[in-house]
Amino acid sequence: MNNTPLWAKNSDVVIPDEVKAVNNSLPFDYVLLPYDLKASIAHVRMLESCNILTRETSDRIINTLNDMVKEGDELLNKILSSGEEDVHSAIEAELIKRIGEDGKKVHTARSRNDQVATAFRLLVADYIASISDKVALFIKALSDTAYKHTETVMPGYTHLQHAQCVSLGYYLTTYAYMFYADYKALKKAEKSCMEYLPLGSLAFAGTSFKTDRNMMAKELGFNAPSPTASYGVSDRDFLLETLHCLSVLALHLSRISEEFILWSSNEFGFINMDKRYSTGSSIMPQKKNPDIPELIRGKSARVFSAYSRVWIALKALPLSYNKDMQEDKEAFFDAFETTTIMLDAIIPFFSTLTFNTKRMEEESKKGYMNATDAADYLVKKGVPFRTAYRIVGTLVENISKSGVALEDLSLSEYKKASPLFDEDIVEFVKEINCMERRSSYGGCASSEVKARLDDLLNALRTE
Ligand code: ARG
Numbered sequence: 001m002n003n004t005p006l007w008a009k010n011s012d013v014v015i016p017d018e019v020k021a022v023n024n025s026l027p028f029d030y031v032l033l034p035y036d037l038k039a040s041i042a043h044v045r046m047l048e049s050c051n052i053l054t055r056e057t058s059d060r061i062i063n064t065l066n067d068m069v070k071e072g073d074e075l076l077n078k079i080l081s082s083g084e085e086d087v088h089s090a091i092e093a094e095l096i097k098r099i100g101e102d103g104k105k106v107h108t109a110r111s112r113n114d115q116v117a118t119a120f121r122l123l124v125a126d127y128i129a130s131i132s133d134k135v136a137l138f139i140k141a142l143s144d145t146a147y148k149h150t151e152t153v154m155p156g157y158t159h160l161q162h163a164q165c166v167s168l169g170y171y172l173t174t175y176a177y178m179f180y181a182d183y184k185a186l187k188k189a190e191k192s193c194m195e196y197l198p199l200g201s202l203a204f205a206g207t208s209f210k211t212d213r214n215m216m217a218k219e220l221g222f223n224a225p226s227p228t229a230s231y232g233v234s235d236r237d238f239l240l241e242t243l244h245c246l247s248v249l250a251l252h253l254s255r256i257s258e259e260f261i262l263w264s265s266n267e268f269g270f271i272n273m274d275k276r277y278s279t280g281s282s283i284m285p286q287k288k289n290p291d292i293p294e295l296i297r298g299k300s301a302r303v304f305s306a307y308s309r310v311w312i313a314l315k316a317l318p319l320s321y322n323k324d325m326q327e328d329k330e331a332f333f334d335a336f337e338t339t340t341i342m343l344d345a346i347i348p349f350f351s352t353l354t355f356n357t358k359r360m361e362e363e364s365k366k367g368y369m370n371a372t373d374a375a376d377y378l379v380k381k382g383v384p385f386r387t388a389y390r391i392v393g394t395l396v397e398n399i400s401k402s403g404v405a406l407e408d409l410s411l412s413e414y415k416k417a418s419p420l421f422d423e424d425i426v427e428f429v430k431e432i433n434c435m436e437r438r439s440s441y442g443g444c445a446s447s448e449v450k451a452r453l454d455d456l457l458n459a460l461r462t463e
Contacts, residue, residue, distance in 0.1 A: 005084070005085050005089065006084065006092060006093065015085075023085055023323075025085065025086045025087070025329065026079070026080070026082070026085060026087055028329055028330050028333065029086050029087045029116075029326075030080055030087050030090075031123065031333070032087045032088075032119040032120065032123055033075070033076060033079060033087055033091070034069065035118075035119040035122040035126075036087055036088055036091055036115060036119040037065055037068055037069050038069075038122065039115065039118045039119055039199055039220060040065055040091065041062055041065050041066070042199070042216045042219040042220050043106075043109075043110055043199060043200075043216060044062050044065070044106060045058065045062065045215075045219065046200075046212050046213075046215050046219075047108060049212065049215060050209070050211055050212050052108060052109060052211070053108065057105055060102045061095065061099070061103065061105070061106055064095055064098050064099050064103070065095065068091070068094065068095075075094075078094060079091065082094065086112070086116075086326075087119075088112045088115045088116060089112070092106060092107060108209070109202065109207045109209040109211050110199070110200075110202060111201070111202040111233075113198075113201065113202070113203050113233040113321040114198045114202055114203075114229075114232055114233055116325075117198035117199075117201075117233050117235070118197060118198045118199040118220070120239070120328070120329070121197075121198065121222075122193075122220065124193045124238065124239060124332065125190050125193035125194050127336050128187075128189055128190040128193065129190060131186060131249075131339055131340065131343070132183055132186040132187060134340070134344070134347070135179055135182055135183045135186065135343065136183060136460060137343075137347055138343060138346065139176050139179045139180055139183065139456070139460060140457075140460075141347055141350055141351050142172050142173075142350070143172075143176050143453050143456060143457055145350075146168075146169040146171075146172035146176060146449065146453055147169065147450065147453055149168035149169040149355070149357075150167055150169035150170070150446035150449045150450055151167060151169075151432070151446050152167050152169065152355070152357045152360060152361075153165050153166075153361055153432055153435055154166060154167065154171065154270070154357075154360035154361075154363065154364060155363050155367065156170075156369070156444070161367070162363070162366060162367025163367075163369060164369050164370075164372060164434070164438075164444075165364045165369045165431040165434050165435045166435060167435055167444055167449065168360060169446070169449045169453075171259075173449050173452055173453055175252070175256050176456055177452075177456060178252045178255075179249075180456055180459070180460065181248075182245065182248060182249040182252060183460070183463070184463075185244075185248065186242075186245045186249070187463065188245075189238070189241045189245045192237070192238045192241050192242075193238045193242070194221055194222050195222070195223050195224070195238070196223070196224060196225065196226040196227070196232065197217040197220060197222035197225045197226060197232070198226055198232030198233055198235075199216050199220070199225075200213035200225055200229070201229035201230070201231075201232030202229060203233070203320075203321070204230045204232075204233050204320035204321060205229055205230065206229040213225035230319050230320045233321045234317075234320045234321065236310065236314055236325065236328055239310060239332060240314075242332070243303075243306060243310055243332065243335055244307060246306075246307070246336070247303050247306075247335075249303075249339055250299070250300035250335075250338070250339060250342065251300060251304075253296050253300060253339075253342050253343070253346060254296060254297045254300035256346070257293035257294070257296040257297040257346070258293070258297055260273075260290060260349075260350075260353070261290045261293050261294060261297070264278075264288075264290045264293075268359075268363075269356055270356055270360055270363075271353050271354065271355055271356065272353070272356060273288060273290060273292075273349070274352035274353065274354075275288075276352070277292055277348060277349045277352055278290060278291065278292070279291040292345050292349045293346075296342045296345060296346055299338050299341065299342055300342070302334060302335070302338045303339060306334050306335035307331075307335065309327070309331040310327075310331050310332070313325070313327040313328065313331075361431075364431045365407075365431065366405075368405070368406060369431065369434070370406050370429040370430075370431060371392050371393070371396050371406065373428065373437070374392045374425070374428075374429055375388040375392040376388070377421070377425055378391060378392070378418060378421075382420075383418070383420065391417050391418050394417070395413075395414075395417040399413070407426060407429050407430055407431075411423050411425070411426075
């Protein structure tokens with residue numbers, strides 16, 4: 001265990017435990033290991049090509065770094081037990097242990113400030129790719145089920161009240177599009193991570209060495225070096241953008257979970273949860289609880305708070321690097337791990353659900369959800385909409401006392417409300433017909449839903 005930090009001028013500085021506790025980031029930033037190694041290799045290659053390091057020295061360093069890359073967990077264990085304050089210092093110390101004086105040259109024209117910003121951008125971009133792959137899987141699962149249920153009628157709600165009849169497919173397609181928006185936003189955030197390379201910024205003001213930052217940007221897949229060195233080490237907007245995307249994703253996951261919680265209740269009875277994806281009660285033997293969607297709804301709070309943690313940590317930081325920035329990592333890791341857990345749970349939870357389509361159909365007959373359609377019937381016969389609205393409103397108010405549905409009302413009753421009603425009104429107000437007639441772009445008619453699902457899957461394929 002090393003007690004002397006890399007930055008100590010001599011070995012008589014012993015860091016007290018309480019300082020280590022507040023200062024050391026190795027316990028959580030060790031995950032930057034592969035990204036820092038990759039960036040270090042690019043850095044040394046550049047130093048050699050700019051004649052700042054000799055071929056011999058750079059070969060030694062790069063070969064050793066490459067060996068370290070190959071060692072995987074073995075290296076990770078060494079790094080974790082190194083006692084260094086962060087992963088960057090631990091890698092440098094390990095390099096020096098292996099090759100001595102040449103290893104001490106790796107930090108030429110580099111600073112931990114540009115190192116950490118670079119490794120973190122690479123890591124965040126990589127982690128985004130893993131999240132967006134999972135989002136795409138969920139979109140696929142939602143779309144596949146939606147496709148099968150474009151004609152399965154169910155109540156649509158506003159204010160959680162029966163409003164107009166839609167299809168289960170329509171409902172799910174809306175969520176599929178919300179997750180597609182997340183997918184696109186994540187792809188954009190991934191690009192933002194790779195926009196500017198911090199490496200070569202050094203502490204914050206550049207260097208007198210004639211470095212080639214463009215070469216490193218190209219090698220590491222960045223669009224360009226940061227326009228100012230200070231921007232390179234001070235900027236964490238790529239992280240805020242990413243946390244924003246994760247928060248909106250968590251919000252969508254929470255909202256759809258809320259639907260499943262409601263739908264699994266006796267009052268709705270729209271879904272049956274698979275035994276493996278629901279839980280029991282320790283006292284009530286009959287219970288089947290929706291713990292998974294409840295936990296997803298609950299865990300969304302962790303993601304939102306990670307986002308605000310970073311905002312708050314950054315809000316009063318003067319340029320350039322300040323140690324507060326070290327706080328960005330744990331917040332992000334928690335948001336990333338939480339969204340990963342949420343997605344990994346919701347996909348099988350959703351895929352193993354069964355839908356109680358009979359109950360949905362029964363509920364679709366309640367609540368006069370075809371009242372707008374009855375009004376539209378009159379409008380199509382020339383009655384101004386507001387007048388038609390009033391006629392049907394009064395009619396519904398009268399018949400709701402006896403509980404008769406509009407589709408069960410006799411023609412003579414209809415005629416009393418308006419002589420323009422004819423016998424075709426009975427077919428006209430049937431729920432499935434009402435749903436199928438809403439074929440405006442983005443409407444709930446099955447043809448429309450299928451077309452929008454095709455658009456979505458095509459777009460996802462070409463992303
Ligand atoms: N562990 C630090 C971080 O995560 C690395 C940068 C340290 N730089 C410094 N000037 N102390 O931000």
